[in-house]
Amino acid sequence: MKLLRVGPVGAEIPVVMDGGGHTFDVSSVTADFDGAFFAGGGLERLVAAAGDLPGIDLSGKRIGPPIARPGAVLCIGMNYAAHAAESGSAPPTVPILFYKSPNTVIGPDDEVLIPRGSAKTDWEVELGVVIGKTARYLPSREAALECVAGYVLSNDVSERAFQLETSGGQWSKGKSCETFNPLGPYLVTVDEVGDPQGLRLQSWVNGEPRQDSNTRDMIFDVAEIVYQLSQVLVLDPGDLVNTGTPQGVALSGRFPFLEAGDVMELEIERLGRQRQVLGQA
Numbered sequence: 001m002k003l004l005r006v007g008p009v010g011a012e013i014p015v016v017m018d019g020g021g022h023t024f025d026v027s028s029v030t031a032d033f034d035g036a037f038f039a040g041g042g043l044e045r046l047v048a049a050a051g052d053l054p055g056i057d058l059s060g061k062r063i064g065p066p067i068a069r070p071g072a073v074l075c076i077g078m079n080y081a082a083h084a085a086e087s088g089s090a091p092p093t094v095p096i097l098f099y100k101s102p103n104t105v106i107g108p109d110d111e112v113l114i115p116r117g118s119a120k121t122d123w124e125v126e127l128g129v130v131i132g133k134t135a136r137y138l139p140s141r142e143a144a145l146e147c148v149a150g151y152v153l154s155n156d157v158s159e160r161a162f163q164l165e166t167s168g169g170q171w172s173k174g175k176s177c178e179t180f181n182p183l184g185p186y187l188v189t190v191d192e193v194g195d196p197q198g199l200r201l202q203s204w205v206n207g208e209p210r211q212d213s214n215t216r217d218m219i220f221d222v223a224e225i226v227y228q229l230s231q232v233l234v235l236d237p238g239d240l241v242n243t244g245t246p247q248g249v250a251l252s253g254r255f256p257f258l259e260a261g262d263v264m265e266l267e268i269e270r271l272g273r274q275r276q277v278l279g280q281a
Contacts, residue, residue: 001046002186003033003150005064006056009107012064015056016046017186024053033187034068035238038132038149043189064107066152066187067130070240073100073181074229075126075156077171079219079244086252095220095228100156101176105240108184108274112157113281114260115177120160121258121278124245125203125211125266127196128154129222130187135235144226147235150189151196153271155182155264156242160251178281183240185272193270196222200269201246206262210255213246 004023005012014026014033029049030037077096078084084091106112114121132149156175163174193199196215203211215221220228225243229235250257258264260280267273 001043001189001192003066003189004184004186005033005066005068006058006061007064008062009064015058016053023056023058025056026053028053032068033066035071035236038130038237039134043132043149062107063109063185065105065183066185067183067238067240069102069105070238071102071236072239073102073105073242074235074239075100075175075242076220076225076244080213080217080246081219082213082217082247083245083249086247086249091219095225097229098171098175100172100181100242104176104179104181105183106179106181108153108182108272109276110179110182111279112179112182112264112276113177113279114258115159115162116281118159118161119257120250122158122160122250123203123205123210123258123264123266124156124158124249125201125268126154126156126242126245127199127201127215127222127268128152128183129226129241129243131235131237131239131241133237135226135230138227138230141223141227144223144230145190147226148190148222149237150187151193151271152183152187152240153185153266153268153274154240154242155266155274155276156245157181160257182274182276185274188271199271202267203248204265205255205258211246211248213248217246218243
């Protein structure tokens with residue numbers, strides 16, 4: 001099952017897409033795909049309502065982020081060895097955690113704004129994990145996976161000077177600029193994705209390939225990330241966890257940073273494709 005939110009910014013309605021690509025308005029089941037929906041057995045209610053939902057034509061409609069503004073956006077840094085190397089760092093021995101502001105989350109095809117004063121805006125294709133159950137002091141990796149509602153394509157847009165040169169040692173300045181987390185087009189439930197550690201990730205800028213890797217190359221897999229995070233914080237239903245990006249970003253020095261008018265395209269196997277045009281804040 002795929003979950004989408006469709007409509008103007010701030011007025012999206014919840015939609016479900018079935019395995020045949022048919023789309024249904026589920027606003028009679030839930031007002032939104034938010035923390036309360038996941039915590040209250042919302043996925044199970046959608047399954048129970050199947051067959052009694054009105055169809056909806058998405059032609060010409062904006063696709064919003066597939067989850068309402070999360071309570072937290074937690075990000076894992078340098079989680080692919082080759083990306084750590086191109087960043088000039090050794091692979092981490094424990095997950096590196098940083099935060100993005102939740103208001104960075106936008107739709108998969110919405111405009112991304114280059115911040116004022118920026119010269120080093122960068123792209124990052126990532127597997128996003130949406131939490132479905134409260135994760136607190138989990139006992140095992142298996143329990144961690146039981147807390148996952150689904151997976152989503154995420155672009156962890158970054159401003160590298162803000163992140164590394166004027167950050168004071170914390171990365172969030174370069175991660176939390178407005179529009180810096182395009183998400184979607186849809187959330188795909190765990191039963192449809194299967195093993196999250198075998199998904200191809202790709203990105204392009206102006207049609208030229210940039211990143212091409214696989215989630216099997218993650219240093220810390222999804223189960224380990226959720227398990228370890230639960231030992232130091234509480235993950236709530238509806239929270240988003242970005243699991244890191246592979247090699248092929250501008251920070252490597254092999255590609256130019258982004259400019260207004262550039263086009264980013266990103267894709268993850270089974271999770272869809274997104275496209276953003278860069279504007280200027």
